[in-house]
Amino acid sequence: MAEFMIFMRENDDAWAKMPPERQQELMKGYFAWVDDLRKRDIMRGGNALNNQARLLRLVDGEVVDGPFTETKEVLTGYFVIEADSFEAAVDIAKGCPALFHGETVELRMVGH
Secondary structure, eight states: OEEEEEEEEEETTHHHHSOHHHHHHHHHHHHHHHHHHHHTTOEEEEEEOOSOOOOEEEETTEEEEOOOOOOOEEEEEEEEEEESSHHHHHHHHTTOGGGGGTOEEEEEESOO
């Protein structure tokens, strides 16, 4: 089986704008989804990411910060899963709870 990463991206700080009760409800969905992945033995890892980040580039032989583009999109976390094929991984990613509260999900195969 191949490994895949599911990246979750939030727009406009939507999570922080939600009432705490809604956040708790959504977290239950995440826990249930992850429990299912573990029971199926296809969960390999994952974590939430905080929003403190730096974008480093090499410019004329020097490492610099930025330049930054104006965006409200933030990488909020990731999961690493195993699946038999890319299409099977897509089916798994379609169940990611991030999709159900306005986040976008990106799926990538790990490795070349």
